[in-house]
Amino acid sequence: MIRARVTEQGLVIPKRMLPDVEEFEIRRENGRVVVIPLLLEEEVGGGDDPILGLGSNPVELGIGDVAENHDRYLYGDDSPEFGLHRR
DSSP states (O other): OOOOOOOBOOOOOEEEEEEEEEEEEEEETTTTTEEEEEEEHHHTTTTTTTGGGSSOOOOOOSSSSTSSSHHHHOOOOTGGGGOOOOO
């Protein structure tokens, strides 16, 4: 742990305390300043992880309420949410 003073330019975090990353996200959370390293795609696994691509190629269905009623579209009107049980 180190102590640092805030100057007119802000706060300097010593490089030795930071991982070898080019970019960071800085945000205020619950009264604290949080510094989060942003990993490049190749550092996360070469972009091979399919979870990282979710939402990148959405399907156009022409239905405007899919986010609200996705259960109805996935399971039908007989799902428990709509008062009936699945067969």
